[in-house]
Amino acid sequence: MRRQKTKVAKETQDRLDTSQNPYPDTNYLAPRNKETVTVTLYGATNLPACKDGSEPWPYVVVKTTSEEANNRSPQAMTSVTSEPTRAPVWGDTVNVEIQAEDIGREDVILKVMDNNKKEELVSYAIPIKYLRIFHPYHFKLKKSKKEDEATAKTCLYATVVRKGSLLPHYIGCDHTALEVFLQGVNEPLVNNPNPLVVIARVVPNYTEFKAQQARQDPASLGLPLTQVSFPISSPMTFDVPRVSQTGYPQLSKPGGPPEQPLWNQSFLFQGRDGATSFSDNTALVLEYYPSASMKSSEPWTLNQPLGVSVLPLKSHLYKMLTGKDLKGLQVERLPIIDTNLKTIHGEAPSVNLSFQLLSCERPENFLTPNNSKALPTLNPKILDKNLGAIHESLSMSSLDSSQGTEELQPRDVEMNNYRRAMQKMAEDILALRKQANILEEENSMLRSHLTQQSIEEQSRAEEESLAVSLKQKLLLNELDMKKLRDRVQHLQNELIRKNDREKELLLLSQAQQPQAAQLRRYQDKLQKMKALEDTVRHQEKVIEKMEQILEERLCERKEPAPSNRLQGKPTMASGIPMGPVGETLAVDLYSMLLAENTRLRTELEKNRQQSAPIILQQQALPDFLGGTSDKFNLLAKLEQAQSRILSLESQLEDSARHWAREKQNLAIRLQEQQHGFGQPPNSIIIDQPNTGAAKDPQQPSKLEPSLPSSYVKLNRPPNSQIEISNPQKT
Numbered sequence: 194m195r196r197q198k199t200k201v202a203k204e205t206q207d208r209l210d211t212s213q214n215p216y217p218d219t220n221y222l223a224p225r226n227k228e229t230v231t232v233t234l235y236g237a238t239n240l241p242a243c244k245d246g247s248e249p250w251p252y253v254v255v256k257t258t259s260e261e262a263n264n265r266s267p268q269a270m271t272s273v274t275s276e277p278t279r280a281p282v283w284g285d286t287v288n289v290e291i292q293a294e295d296i297g298r299e300d301v302i303l304k305v306m307d308n309n310k311k312e313e314l315v316s317y318a319i320p321i322k323y324l325r326i327f328h329p330y331h332f333k334l335k336k337s338k339k340e341d342e343a344t345a346k347t348c349l350y351a352t353v354v355r356k357g358s359l360l361p362h363y364i365g366c367d368h369t370a371l372e373v374f375l376q377g378v379n380e381p382l383v384n385n386p387n388p389l390v391v392i393a394r395v396v397p398n399y400t401e402f403k404a405q406q407a408r409q410d411p412a413s414l415g416l417p418l419t420q421v422s423f424p425i426s427s428p429m430t431f432d433v434p435r436v437s438q439t440g441y442p443q444l445s446k447p448g449g450p451p452e453q454p455l456w457n458q459s460f461l462f463q464g465r466d467g468a469t470s471f472s473d474n475t476a477l478v479l480e481y482y483p484s485a486s487m488k489s490s491e492p493w494t495l496n497q498p499l500g501v502s503v504l505p506l507k508s509h510l511y512k513m514l515t516g517k518d519l520k521g522l523q524v525e526r527l528p529i530i531d532t533n534l535k536t537i538h539g540e541a542p543s544v545n546l547s548f549q550l551l552s553c554e555r556p557e558n559f560l561t562p563n564n565s566k567a568l569p570t571l572n573p574k575i576l577d578k579n580l581g582a583i584h585e586s587l588s589m590s591s592l593d594s595s596q597g598t599e600e601l602q603p604r605d606v607e608m609n610n611y612r613r614a615m616q617k618m619a620e621d622i623l624a625l626r627k628q629a630n631i632l633e634e635e636n637s638m639l640r641s642h643l644t645q646q647s648i649e650e651q652s653r654a655e656e657e658s659l660a661v662s663l664k665q666k667l668l669l670n671e672l673d674m675k676k677l678r679d680r681v682q683h684l685q686n687e688l689i690r691k692n693d694r695e696k697e698l699l700l701l702s703q704a705q706q707p708q709a710a711q712l713r714r715y716q717d718k719l720q721k722m723k724a725l726e727d728t729v730r731h732q733e734k735v736i737e738k739m740e741q742i743l744e745e746r747l748c749e750r751k752e753p754a755p756s757n758r759l760q761g762k763p764t765m766a767s768g769i770p771m772g773p774v775g776e777t778l779a780v781d782l783y784s785m786l787l788a789e790n791t792r793l794r795t796e797l798e799k800n801r802q803q804s805a806p807i808i809l810q811q812q813a814l815p816d817f818l819g820g821t822s823d824k825f826n827l828l829a830k831l832e833q834a835q836s837r838i839l840s841l842e843s844q845l846e847d848s849a850r851h852w853a854r855e856k857q858n859l860a861i862r863l864q865e866q867q868h869g870f871g872q873p874p875n876s877i878i879i880d881q882p883n884t885g886a887a888k889d890p891q892q893p894s895k896l897e898p899s900l901p902s903s904y905v906k907l908n909r910p911p912n913s914q915i916e917i918s919n920p921q922k923t
Contacts, residue, residue: 500532521549
C-alpha cells in the first residue's frame with residue numbers, strides 16, 4: 194500500500210510539473226485526414242462504491258467505440274488519485290486520434306475505473322459527430338434514474354474539444370481565428386496562497402456583459418456548464434448558438450507557483466464566434482480564480498473572481514493587426530482590476546500577453562514564449578481612452594502607495610534620484626513609442642490603399658472557390674439523402690414482406706393443427722397394428738411348436754411296431770389300424786398340414802413387407818408440410834394410407850380368426866386320434882389329394898387364408914366320402 198501511494202504521489206507531481214511547463218504544446222490542429230478529441234478530466238462527485246462495498250480508487254479511461262469493441266488496451270487515461278475517494282479531482286488532459294472518415298460512427302467513451310478491483314464504476318458515451326469543431330464544451334455528465342439508479346447522483350466534470358486538421362473559414366469572416374497567448378504575472382504577489390486559473394472569453398458587447406454580471410446571470414458568472422443526461426434524448430443538446438453575449442469561455446490550467454503564477458498558455462477563439470470582428474464594444478476578458486475553489490464539495494462552481502483584465506478589441510486595433518508585415522502584438526503590463534491582490538511593492542498586479550490573427554486554414558506559426566518577445570509592444574494608452582484612464586488611475590494609486598511606503602520606510606536620497614531618473618527615462622521611452630506607433634499607423638494606411646485592389650481580387654477568388662465547394666457539398670448531401678431514402682424504402686419493403694410471411698406462417702400453423710391431430714390418430718392405429726402383428730407372431734410360434742410335435746409324431750409312426758402286437762393288423766397309438774395305406778395316409782396328412790403352415794407363414798411375411806412403406810410414409814408426412822400447394826396431395830395420401838390400414842387390419846383380424854379355428858380343429862383331431870375317438874377302426878374317410886394340393890407352398894397367395902383341403906374333405910358328408918377297407922391278411 195505504501196509503494197502504491199508513493200507511485201500515485203509521483204504521478205501527481207509529474208502532472209503538476211507538466212502543468213507548470215513554460216513551453217507547453219501549442220499545436221491546435223490534428224494530423225491530416227484525422228481528428229483529435231481533447232478531453233480534460235477535472236473530477237467527479239458521488240461515485241458509487243465497489244461491488245464489495247469498499248471505497249473506490251478511481252481513474253478515467255478514454256477510448257473510442259471501435260477500441261471498446263475490439264478490446265484494445267486504452268492509450269489515453271488519467272492518473273490515479275492519491276487515496277481512495279468518491280469525489281476525485283484529476284485535472285488531466287488526454288488526446289484521442291480518430292480517422293476523419295470514421296467520425297460519423299465513433300463515440301468517445303469516458304469510463305471511470307477502480308484501480309484495485311479493475312472494475313467499471315460508471316461510463317458515458319459522447320457521439321463525436323454532434324460536437325462542433327474547435328468549440329470547448331464544458332460538460333456535467335450524469336445518468337438518468339431510468340438508466341441506472343445506482344449512478345443517478347454521480348456527476349463527471351470534463352471539457353471536450355473536437356479538433357480538425359483545418360481551421361474552418363466561415364462566410365463573412367476575413368480571418369479564421371484569434372490566438373491569445375497569456376504568459377504570467379509580472380511581479381511576485383504577497384497575498385495569494387493558491388495557484389490561479391484563468392477563464393478567457395471574447396464578448397461582443399462588454400457593457401452588456403457587465404450588466405449581466407450585475408444581474409447575476411449564470412451564463413456570465415464563472416464557467417457555465419452544459420448538463421448532459423444519458424441516454425442522450427436529442428442531438429440539440431450539443432447545439433451552439435451563432436452569437437453569444439457572454440462569449441464562449443475557455444479554462445486554463447492552474448498557474449503556479451502561487452507567489453508569481455505563470456501560465457504560458459494559448460486560447461484560440463474562432464471567427465464564427467465573432468472573435469475576429471473587432472468593434473467599439475468588443476473586448477477580451479480574463480477572469481482569475483483560485484484553483485482551490487475547484488476542489489470543494491461541489492467543484493467547478495467558480496463564484497467570485499480574484500480579479501479581471503480587460504483588453505478592448507477596437508477597429509483601430511484590427512487595422513494594426515492586418516498590416517503588411519505585422520504578425521501580432523504584445524501587451525505588457527495589462528492591469529488586473531477589481532482585485533485585492535498586491536505585489537511586493539504594494540501595487541495592483543499586471544500580466545503580459547500576446548495575440549495575433551490567423552488567416553489561413555492550416556497555420557504553422559503559433560505563439561510561444563520565444564517568438565512573442567519579438568512582437569511589437571502595444572501601448573494601452575493609444576488603444577482606448579477608458580483603458581488609459583484605468584491605467585492612469587492604477588498608476589496614481591501606485592504612486593500614493595509608493596509615497597506611503599516611503600513615509601513608513603525612508604530611503605536614501607540616491608535611491609530617490611535614481612527612481613526619478615528611471616521614471617523620466619520611462620516617460621521618454623513611452624513618448625518615443627507613441628510617435629513610432631503614430632508613424633506605423635500612417636504607414637499601415639498607405640499600405641492598405643496599395644493592397645486594397647489585390648485584397649479585393651483575392652476575396653473574389655475566395656468567394657468563387659467557396660461557392661464551388663458549397664455546390665460540391667450540396668451535391669454530396671443530395672446523394673447521401675437519396676441513398677438514405679432508398680435505404681429506408683428498402684427497409685420498409687423488407688418489413689412488409691416479413692409481416693406477410695409471418696401471417697402466412699400463422700395461417701399455416703392453424704391449418705396444421707387438425708392435420709396433426711389426425712396424424713396422431715393414425716399413429717395410434719399403427720400402434721394397434723403393431724400389437725396385432727405381435728399377436729400373430731406369438732401364434733406363429735405356437736404353430737411352429739405344433740409342427741414340431743407333429744414331426745415327432747411322424748417319426749414315432751415311422752418306427753417299427755412292437756412284437757407283442759398282432760402281425761396282421763398294425764394300428765396307430767389312437768387305435769387306427771396302420772398298414773401300408775394307413776402309413777401313406779398319415780404321411781400325406783402331415784405333409785398337407787406342413788404345406789398349409791408354410792403358406793400361412795409366407796402370407797404373414799408378405800403382410801409385414803406391405804405394411805413397412807406405410808409406416809415410412811406416415812413418418813415422412815411432416816416433411817411435406819413446407820407449403821400450402823402440397824396440402825391436397827398430402828390429404829389424398831393420408832386418405833389412401835388410412836384406407837389401406839383399415840383393409841390390412843380387417844384382413845389380419847380375419848386371418849387370425851381362421852388360424853385360431855384351424856389350430857383348434859387340428860388340436861381336437863390330434864387328441865381324438867391319440868385317444869381312439871373318431872371314425873371306426875375298419876375304415877377311414879379320406880379323399881385323395883388333388884393336383885392343386887401338390888403345388889409349391891412357397892408361391893404367393895391371397896391374404897385371406899383358406900382351410901386345408903384335407904381338413905375340408907375330412908368334414909364332408911358321408912355320401913361324398915370314399916371308404917377304404919383294411920387290406921387283407923397275407
